[in-house]
Amino acid sequence: MNLNNNSKVCLNCIMDTTDPNISFVNSDICDYCNNYYLNIKPYWNWDVSDNLSLVEMSEMIRSDGKNKEYDCIIGISGGLDSSYAAYVAKTRMSLRPLLFHVDTGWNTNQSINNIKKIVDGLGVDLVTDVINWEEMKDLQVAFFKSGIPDQDLPQDAVIFSSLYKFARKNNFKHIITGSNFSNECCREPEEWGGYLGVDVKLIRDIYQKFGKGTIDSLPLLDIFLYKIYYQFILGMTIHKPLNFLPFELKDAEEELKLTFGWESFQHKHHESRFTRFFEDFWLPRRFGFDKRKAHFSSLILTNQMRREDALMRVSKSEMSEVFLQQEFEYVAKKLGLTKEHFREIFDLPKKTFKNYKNKRNIIKFGAYLMRKFGFEKRFFR
Numbered sequence: 001m002n003l004n005n006n007s008k009v010c011l012n013c014i015m016d017t018t019d020p021n022i023s024f025v026n027s028d029i030c031d032y033c034n035n036y037y038l039n040i041k042p043y044w045n046w047d048v049s050d051n052l053s054l055v056e057m058s059e060m061i062r063s064d065g066k067n068k069e070y071d072c073i074i075g076i077s078g079g080l081d082s083s084y085a086a087y088v089a090k091t092r093m094s095l096r097p098l099l100f101h102v103d104t105g106w107n108t109n110q111s112i113n114n115i116k117k118i119v120d121g122l123g124v125d126l127v128t129d130v131i132n133w134e135e136m137k138d139l140q141v142a143f144f145k146s147g148i149p150d151q152d153l154p155q156d157a158v159i160f161s162s163l164y165k166f167a168r169k170n171n172f173k174h175i176i177t178g179s180n181f182s183n184e185c186c187r188e189p190e191e192w193g194g195y196l197g198v199d200v201k202l203i204r205d206i207y208q209k210f211g212k213g214t215i216d217s218l219p220l221l222d223i224f225l226y227k228i229y230y231q232f233i234l235g236m237t238i239h240k241p242l243n244f245l246p247f248e249l250k251d252a253e254e255e256l257k258l259t260f261g262w263e264s265f266q267h268k269h270h271e272s273r274f275t276r277f278f279e280d281f282w283l284p285r286r287f288g289f290d291k292r293k294a295h296f297s298s299l300i301l302t303n304q305m306r307r308e309d310a311l312m313r314v315s316k317s318e319m320s321e322v323f324l325q326q327e328f329e330y331v332a333k334k335l336g337l338t339k340e341h342f343r344e345i346f347d348l349p350k351k352t353f354k355n356y357k358n359k360r361n362i363i364k365f366g367a368y369l370m371r372k373f374g375f376e377k378r379f380f381r
């Protein structure tokens with residue numbers, strides 16, 4: 001999609017020069033692949049460790065949870081990774097997790113049903129934080145008007161801020177996430193609308209320029225920096241148990257389906273109606289970025305997908321044209337915009353976060369520290 005004559009695709013995965021900073025280690029293999037083979041695969045050894053790391057992780061969390069109502073907190077979206085993390089925490093790790101969901105106004109019915117099935121099936125408690133829709137809407141419209149690709153930042157910001165605020169207020173020492181190498185070892189570059197962490201300075205500057213009311217009730221924390229503060233200073237631990245057991249997309253989906261009647265989505269991130277629209281319509285059509293290339297490259301690297309199949313899938317949209325046009329109208333209407341106005345916004349000049357005030361340098365430094373101390377092995381650039 002949108003590849004010009006100078007375009008180049010990695011011959012091992014399907015990442016390509018739509019990532020402006022991609023480099024090729026030898027003439028054919030990209031730096032994502034190289035990073036995976038050098039820095040992730042050799043250390044990712046659930047298959048030989050006999051689950052020892054998972055047992056140790058579980059014991060530590062249970063021990064800290066003595067005399068408390070819950071051992072840990074897990075953010076759940078209804079998508080595969082977080083649903084499976086909740087399942088693993090309860091059934092394989094014998095933990096007493098509290099599930100936490102943030103309702104930004106964009107849940108699909110399927111995601112709501114999935115959460116209910118997991119909560120009922122596991123017999124665990126759920127707290128739902130419902131975000132003030134008027135403020136959420138105003139922030140999202142402001143973001144669209146800013147012209148930058150990072151249109152999922154408002155949703156990410158309130159979801160993670162709400163979770164971390166709640167965790168801290170209620171003295172949770174352990175956060176379990178569905179983050180994993182298996183489906184996410186190739187992380188899309190920041191240029192593809194994936195601004196790293198949550199930057200409150202950037203959000204406030206964009207809101208000040210394009211917003212209309214207030215966003216005072218929205219939970220907004222500088223997540224990347226808070227993560228470092230929470231972990232190093234407050235001793236909170238973020239666990240990624242899905243890296244310590246066999247976790248493959250198709251098998252995990254099947255297991256949740258059989259056990260809970262959980263339903264799989266057409267593609268990663270489709271649990272949110274907004275994110276699906278953003279990744280399937282807005283980002284590829286306005287900017288030429290297709291996040292599926294990173295998602296599928298992760299699956300190729302972990303032997304869950306054939307490269308030919310991935311190339312075939314990205315050669316056309318995930319959803320039908322009729323569906324995407326309906327979603328364009330739906331999103332416009334929900335945001336209080338006419339279709340025409342939304343189309344005008346779609347055609348605005350392209351901007352990046354660099355056109356606005358931001359804390360990007362500090363976040364970059366934080367990311368460097370996380371990698372240096374081994375908290376993060378994937379590429380964040």
Ligand SMILES: [Zn+2]
Nearest residue numbers: 010013030033
């Ligand atoms: Zn590659």
